[in-house]
Amino acid sequence: MSTPNDAAPSEGQFGFELLKLLLQVAWADDDVAPEEAETLLVFAQKQQLAPGQLQLLSDCLAGHAPLPPPNLGFLKQRRLEVMRAVKELLLSDLGVAEEEQAILEQISSLLS
Numbered sequence: 001m002s003t004p005n006d007a008a009p010s011e012g013q014f015g016f017e018l019l020k021l022l023l024q025v026a027w028a029d030d031d032v033a034p035e036e037a038e039t040l041l042v043f044a045q046k047q048q049l050a051p052g053q054l055q056l057l058s059d060c061l062a063g064h065a066p067l068p069p070p071n072l073g074f075l076k077q078r079r080l081e082v083m084r085a086v087k088e089l090l091l092s093d094l095g096v097a098e099e100e101q102a103i104l105e106q107i108s109s110l111l112s
Contacts, residue, residue: 014074015047018082021070021107022089023060028103037061039092043085072110079111 022043026036044057059065075082086107090100 014078016049016053017071017074018085019044019047019057020068021075022085023067025086025089025100025103027067029099032061035092036089039089076111082111083108
């Protein structure tokens, strides 16, 4: 018998869960660089997120809303894709802070 966490996510679900993880990564060093924010907005547009999801993204980027936790169970199923997206975001501001490197290692461990 499968549980909801065992079900394969739709593309929209996966995109939103990945976006929530990327928000955590962007805020890892307590600052979202303009390049990181732009990368996240472009990603969200490509994922064709719902208006409410886009609003949540904007609120989180502005620091006006708490960061929603991602569903790691969904993300584990596509670990390589997730790690590529995280690395792309980290490199978008041309530097990887110590806190960002630590979160990259944590994510890799959590998704193993």
